[in-house]
Amino acid sequence: MNSPAPAYLLLGPESGNKAKRIREIRALCKACNGDTDAELHRFYPFETEQGEILAALQNTSLFADHRLVLLAEAENLKAAQAQMIAEYLKHPSESATLVITSANTSVHASLMKAVPKEQKQIFWELFENQKKDWLIDYFRTRSIDISLEAVELMLSLIENNTQELRVVSQQLAAYMLIAHEDDETAGQVEITEDDVETFIYHSRQESVFTLFDHIAARKLEEALEVLRAIELSRDTDPIGLFGGLLWQFRRLYSYMSIIEDGDTEQDGFNGATVLGKSSAIRGKHNQHTYRSAAKEYNLKDVEHIISFLCDTDKAVREMGTAIQPMLIERLIHTIIKRKGTPTTAADAGLAALYL
Numbered sequence: 001m002n003s004p005a006p007a008y009l010l011l012g013p014e015s016g017n018k019a020k021r022i023r024e025i026r027a028l029c030k031a032c033n034g035d036t037d038a039e040l041h042r043f044y045p046f047e048t049e050q051g052e053i054l055a056a057l058q059n060t061s062l063f064a065d066h067r068l069v070l071l072a073e074a075e076n077l078k079a080a081q082a083q084m085i086a087e088y089l090k091h092p093s094e095s096a097t098l099v100i101t102s103a104n105t106s107v108h109a110s111l112m113k114a115v116p117k118e119q120k121q122i123f124w125e126l127f128e129n130q131k132k133d134w135l136i137d138y139f140r141t142r143s144i145d146i147s148l149e150a151v152e153l154m155l156s157l158i159e160n161n162t163q164e165l166r167v168v169s170q171q172l173a174a175y176m177l178i179a180h181e182d183d184e185t186a187g188q189v190e191i192t193e194d195d196v197e198t199f200i201y202h203s204r205q206e207s208v209f210t211l212f213d214h215i216a217a218r219k220l221e222e223a224l225e226v227l228r229a230i231e232l233s234r235d236t237d238p239i240g241l242f243g244g245l246l247w248q249f250r251r252l253y254s255y256m257s258i259i260e261d262g263d264t265e266q267d268g269f270n271g272a273t274v275l276g277k278s279s280a281i282r283g284k285h286n287q288h289t290y291r292s293a294a295k296e297y298n299l300k301d302v303e304h305i306i307s308f309l310c311d312t313d314k315a316v317r318e319m320g321t322a323i324q325p326m327l328i329e330r331l332i333h334t335i336i337k338r339k340g341t342p343t344t345a346a347d348a349g350l351a352a353l354y355l
Helices: 015-031 050-059 077-086 109-114 130-142 148-157 162-179 195-201 208-216 220-233 237-259 265-271 284-296 298-320 324-338
Strands: 005-009 039-043 067-071 096-100 120-122 145-146 187-190
Touching: 005 015, 005 109, 015 067, 015 096, 015 162, 039 050, 050 067, 050 077, 050 096, 067 187, 077 109, 130 145, 130 148, 130 162, 145 162, 148 162, 148 195, 148 284, 162 187, 162 195, 195 284, 208 237, 208 284, 208 324, 220 324, 237 265, 237 284, 237 298, 265 284, 298 324
Parallel strands: 005 096, 005 120, 039 067, 067 096, 145 187
Antiparallel strands: none
């Protein structure tokens, strides 16, 4: 059996397959160490500015023969941090495995050079047709049909990775089978667009989508309640939250721009894009949310919000975990109450103070 390598570099935006690869590495560490789980350590760049990650890699453990050290968001490493890890990899510990991940397709040059080609992998997002085929096949293997409209609605509401697709698909399949367990046609269940909308908005826990519902309607108290629920669930990290909100507001900007050019509302729903990719707005609830947002914000407001989101996202990536909740709550307040435009130098910036 092959032994785990001293280090792996897993890059790219597709988090589902990346998480699968990490599970494979973890299983390899276990199999090669007497079927004992490796001691697991997780780090973000801001948590290892004093070399804490080296201690985890080099110090032996009292509880396990092997240590698996995960370093996420490596694109945010400072040059000195990257060089420190690269130096370690010249003479790595035989009882530790380092897994470095990033949503980008490259990181600091010293790390790219330090990890052998065989241990580097880029996980690209699935193409639109691949994601559709993935969903159809997933439900077909469970004797469930799904309409093309339902597939497109799911893809418009779910984060763009197979990990999120798999979780939601599992929940939706169980929901549909339970709902139809007394039907004589059991085994001939079909998921429609209405089924997806009902499930996404009424059966799932709070998410960036339910948060956007309240931001769209400018309901501050409700938005902050959803934000706290998301933070408590720990299912979405701050970076994922910002990514989801940016995606929603870019989609809103596209939808509003189409209408501003004189086209119909339906043209706006059908023609909406995000960063050049088609992102049609489907489903009655989803369309209602964007219609409400277009009444509360104008195009210039949305431009300000997108800019403020990007600035605060940068600040959150650079801050420790203690200040992140305050920055995010301030962000929501500024979007809803001031439409993304701080009114004073002080307000500009809980984010700007840290840029």
